[in-house]
Amino acid sequence: MAIQRGTHIIHTVKPGDTVYSLAVRYESDIDAIARVNGIYPPFTDPFVIFPGQVLVIPRLTVDPTETFYVIQPGDNLTRVADRFSSPVPVLAGTNPTIQNPDFVFPNQQIRVPVFIYDVEAGDSLFSISQKTGVPTGQILNANMFRPAISPDLIFEGIKLIIPILVSQNIFVTEPLPGSTIQNNSRIEGYARAFEANVLYRVVDTNNMEVASESFTTADFAGPNFGKFRDTITFNNPPSAQEGELQVYTRSAEDGSIQDLVQIKVNF
Template identity: 75%
Template sequence: MAIQRGTHIIHTVIPGETIYSLAIRYESDVDTIVRVNGIYPPFTDPFIIFPGQVLVIPRLTVDPTETFYVVQPGDSLGMIGQRFSSALSVIAGTNPTVQNPNFIFPQQQLRLPVFTYDVESGDSLFAISQKTGVPLENILLANSFRPSISPDLIYEGIKLLIPIPASENIVVYQPLPGSTIQDNAQLEGYARAFEANVLYRLVDANDTEVVAESFTTADFAGPNYGRFRDTLSFEREPTASTGELQVYTRSAQDGSIQDLVQLNIVFG
C-alpha cells in the first residue's frame, strides 16, 4: 500500500496564486505539485489552477509524516472536523497554536488526523476504503474540490487524502490504517485519558490475540491531550495476514471500554 511519508499541506487556491508561488511558499516543486494533483489534461490545462481548488502540496525537505490544513476565511474547527471526519476536540487539543477552539484565523496551519496515499495502477476508491477501513464517503468528503478526484475514477500518481479513524479522545498516528506491521512495530498517537492511561490490543482476522491488552502512558493526563508511544511486541504469531489494532480507555466506574479506535492493519 502506497502510504506516503513526509509532510503534506492541504491548500485552497486563492486569486492571484500560481503553482510556482505555492512551490516557493511551501518548499515544494512545481512538477511535483502538478503530478500529484493531476494538473494536466484531461483534468485541466497544464499548470493552470483556479480559486477554490484544493491542492495537496508535498514538502520536499525531510520532515515528519504530518498533514496540515491551511485555514481559509470563514472556516471553523467544526467545519474542518466535519470535512475530515475528525472531532473538533481532537483538532483543538493536538494543535498548540489553537488557544481558543472558537477562534482560528486565515492562513493558520492545523495538523489534521489525515494521511496521504499515492494512487497506484489498478487502485479503486472502493478497494482503498476496504483496505484502510475508512468509509468511502469519508474519503470523498476529504477530497472535495480536488481537481482530479471523482467517485468513479482515480488516476495513478494522484495523492489521495484519507482521514485517520479517531474517537473524541484518542487518535493514532502510527501505525496508519492499512499499513503493514511486524513484531516491535511502533505505536504512537495522542489521547485525553484519565490518569493518562491508554490501553491497546492487537488481534488478527481470526480473533487471535497477537498482543493481549497492554497499556502505555500519555505525556499528560486529561483534560489535556498527551502524546503516547509504545512498542507492539507480538506475544503470538498471527494466524491471518490481516488484523485490527484497538486503542481505547476503560471506565473507572465499571471497566467498560471507552473511546475505542479500530485500525485495519496487515501483518508483514
C-alpha cells in the same frame, strides 16, 4: 500500500496563486505539485489552477509524517472537523497553536488526522477503502474540490487525502490504516485519558489475540491531550494476514472499554 511519508499541506487556491508561488511558499516543487494533483491534460492545461481548487502539496524537506490544513476565510473548527471526519476536541487538543476552539484565523496551519495515499495502477475508491478500513464517503468528503478525483474514477499518481479514524479522545498517528506491522512495531498518537493511561491490543481477522492488552502512558493526563508512544509486543503469531489495532481507555467505574479506535493493519 502506497502510504506517503513526510509532511503535506492541504491548500485552497486563492486569486493570484500560481503553482510556482505555492511551491516557494511551502518548500515544494512545481512538477511535484502538478503531478500529484492532476494539473495536466486531460484534467486541465499544464500548471493551470483556479480559486477554490484544493491542492495537496508535498514538502520536499525531510519532515515528520503529518498533514496540515491551511485555514480559509469563513472556516471554523466545526467545518474543518466535518470535512476530515474528526471531532472538534481532537483538532483543538492536538494543535498547540489553537488557543481558543472558537477562533481560528485565515492562513493558520493546523494538523488534521489524515494521511496521504499515492494512487496505484488498478486502485479504485472501493479497493482503497477496503485496504484502509476508511469508508469511501469519508474519503470523498476529504477530497472535495479536487477536480482529478471523482467517485467513479481515480488516476495513478494522484495523491488522495485519507481520514484516520479517531474517537473523541484518541488519535493514533502510527501505525497508519492499512500499514503492515510486526513484533516491536511502533505505536504513537495523542490521547486525553484519566491518569494518562492508554491501552491497546492487536487481533487478527480470526479474532486471535496477536498482542495482548498492554498499556502506555501519555505525556499529560486529561483534560489535556498528551502524546503517547510504545512498541507492540506480539504474544502469538498472526493466524491471518489482516487484523486491527485497538486503542482505548477503560472506565474507572466499571472497567468497560471507552474511546475505542480500530485501525486496520496487515501482518
